[in-house]
Amino acid sequence: MPAEFKMEAVELVTISDIQPREENYLALERGNILYFPRTPFAFPEEERELLRSTGLSSSSHHKNIAYRPAEDKVTGFDPAAVSDPEKLRDVMRTYSERALAFLWKLLPRYMETARIDFASFRPQEEEGRDLATKKRNDLLHVDAFPTRPTGGDMILRFFTNIHQTKPRVWTTSDPFSVLAPRYASAAGLGEVASHPKGSLGARVLGAFGGVDAKRSAYDRFMLGFHDYLKFNGEYQESCAKYRFEFPPDSTWMVFTDVVPHSVLSGRYALEQTVIVRRDTLARRENAPIEILQGLCGRQLA
Ligand code: SIN
Ligand code: FE
16 A cells, blocks of 8 residues: 555544643644543533524525624524524624634644634534535535635634533544545546636636635635535545544534544534634644645645
């Protein structure tokens, strides 16, 4: 077996202190999950209860309730079921602030230059959700955001399970360093790399201010790769799988563009995303963009 095909299990790394430690950066970058059995900051029961009583808007384009820190705005909730939208916003803001303050203590080198992305609340039971294949979260995938290209920087996500009794159950698979050598070429890496500015159609649209104008070759590849993996039955069936159960009140974090993941069941999770600049990694060669550039021999951003 060629060296680059070596199997690399995703591990749960349990941490009990919140010192900035080199080993935590390295564990995340290699594709492990940093895990706290108890959520490591104050989170009063009445705030959890308010969230658990908040439902998703029935309009189908909202998959979750989102909080945008830069605008201090909540979207995606069902207004008929929320008596006090300002209180909901306060609770989402407080979670976002606490999660970010915590990340500053644990991973300051990332946070100094990280871009703060959205937080979200996931009120639906994940088991048996009726979503289009592209949106299904019970299929293994690496994350890529259609509206927020990273330009080669990385998606770090921080989750907290606030269900009273149920774990949140994930399956993960081997990280990008194992995944990409196997599947990137079939997913169109060569095609994307040989059209670094995108197709003519995308460029024309981009000239009118569409997202494509800002989308690097890397971002185009990653968006396609997300869909490619979800639609690839052979990959879904045959890849190595690691199952994790995150119990009530636990918190965990992972680079979701490095680690293929899916959520099988669970309800009521909170999440905060930050975009970590790849020049702040302990080992820059761990970044998916570096792995892809190594495979295709071209710059992708
Ligand atoms: C995902 O990012 O695919 C979903 C993770 C979750 O909601 O637990
Ligand atoms: Fe995901």
